[in-house]
Amino acid sequence: MRKKRILISSYNLEIGGIEKSLINLLKSFNLNKYDVTLILEEKKGIFLSDVPKNVKVKEYKASKIKNVFIRKTINLAKRLIFILFNYKRYNASICYATYSGPCGFVARVSSNNKILFVHSNYYQLYNKDENKVKLFFDNLKINKYNHIVFVSNESKKDLCKIYPNIENKSVTINNIVDNEKILKLSEKKVNIKRTTKKVFLFVGRLDESSKRLTLLFDVAKKCKIEKIKALFWIIGNGPDEKLYKDFVKKENLDNVLFFGAQKNPYPYMRACNYLILTSKYEGFPLVYNEAIILNKPIITTIDVSDDYISIPNRFGFIVNENNIFDKVKELSLKKEKIKETIDYKSLNEKRMKLIEQIMERK
Numbered sequence: 001m002r003k004k005r006i007l008i009s010s011y012n013l014e015i016g017g018i019e020k021s022l023i024n025l026l027k028s029f030n031l032n033k034y035d036v037t038l039i040l041e042e043k044k045g046i047f048l049s050d051v052p053k054n055v056k057v058k059e060y061k062a063s064k065i066k067n068v069f070i071r072k073t074i075n076l077a078k079r080l081i082f083i084l085f086n087y088k089r090y091n092a093s094i095c096y097a098t099y100s101g102p103c104g105f106v107a108r109v110s111s112n113n114k115i116l117f118v119h120s121n122y123y124q125l126y127n128k129d130e131n132k133v134k135l136f137f138d139n140l141k142i143n144k145y146n147h148i149v150f151v152s153n154e155s156k157k158d159l160c161k162i163y164p165n166i167e168n169k170s171v172t173i174n175n176i177v178d179n180e181k182i183l184k185l186s187e188k189k190v191n192i193k194r195t196t197k198k199v200f201l202f203v204g205r206l207d208e209s210s211k212r213l214t215l216l217f218d219v220a221k222k223c224k225i226e227k228i229k230a231l232f233w234i235i236g237n238g239p240d241e242k243l244y245k246d247f248v249k250k251e252n253l254d255n256v257l258f259f260g261a262q263k264n265p266y267p268y269m270r271a272c273n274y275l276i277l278t279s280k281y282e283g284f285p286l287v288y289n290e291a292i293i294l295n296k297p298i299i300t301t302i303d304v305s306d307d308y309i310s311i312p313n314r315f316g317f318i319v320n321e322n323n324i325f326d327k328v329k330e331l332s333l334k335k336e337k338i339k340e341t342i343d344y345k346s347l348n349e350k351r352m353k354l355i356e357q358i359m360e361r362k
Contacts, residue, residue, distance in 0.1 A: 004091040007094065009040075009097065010096040026038065027050075037055070043057060092359040093113070096117050114144060115146065142166065176352060179293045192267070199231045200233070200274050200276045221251055224255055231256075234259065307351070314338075
């Protein structure tokens with residue numbers, strides 16, 4: 001039987017939640033049934049070596065030359081060449097990086113069955129400004145996609161209010177998670193000093209506009225003043241890394257430790273007591289799944305759910321910026337456990353089956 005050709009477009013494979021999720025998706029394809037091509041805007045990143053060998057990896061890189069006329073001419077030529085060799089060549093095409101214009105172009109011209117993945121809540125990202133959300137998705141040509149996959153119910157609901165016509169072609173399917181790999185990698189030894197203090201771990205991009213880590217540092221400052229036995233570990237990098245480190249140094253917050261970006265953050269997650277997020281908005285954070293797998297309760301300002309998981313009373317606590325400290329203070333004095341477990345193997349199979357069904361449709 002002839003394999004069905006699938007194209008997936010994304011930005012690059014540097015460290016990040018979307019990139020991890022993409023690798024897990026690629027590994028879940030039945031490569032005896034599907035011929036998969038991954039086209040990256042930048043063919044680089046630490047996860048490149050994790051792409052399955054039978055998946056072809058190509059690059060479609062838009063020019064960024066400053067001269068507008070030259071840049072537009074080069075990019076027009078690139079688009080025409082791509083169309084010439086790839087127009088409707090595939091049975092299905094997936095734009096995996098919502099924010100990338102070139103990725104959207106690649107996916108839209110490559111098949112009749114065009115699928116858009118939306119990983120964030122853009123209504124919240126644009127501070128509930130519907131005009132800005134509409135401008136973004138109009139530029140992305142959202143109405144040209146046959147199917148739209150959201151990772152959270154909330155982001156689906158918010159976007160469907162702005163685009164009511166997409167509701168009947170939208171579905172919530174969260175990311176596929178490699179639970180066995182996470183458990184295995186969490187057992188690797190890292191140089192962490194043992195402590196009797198409760199450890200609250202943040203894993204993510206160091207970007208104040210979305211992650212609001214200054215809220216966490218305010219909690220750390222109060223904990224130090226009140227002599228609460230709590231440590232705050234930070235894993236990740238980003239545009240505000242220096243700003244954060246300078247603040248911690250200025251305030252002499254010796255209860256805050258930075259570990260940088262880690263391809264394998266799981267030993268740190270295994271060693272911590274709680275995962276903590278202070279985000280302004282998220283789609284459905286991948287670290288939620290990782291924390292659940294490692295049996296770490298979640299403290300979060302984002303109340304989101306997906307096709308199976310909701311956090312409150314099951315896997316952690318929803319807080320707001322006014323009561324984060326109170327919850328940290330409470331939990332520093334006791335040990336909480338996650339109240340239930342998830343069969344991720346079965347859940348992954350269900351999610352992949354849904355994705356295959358979408359790819360098989362017209």
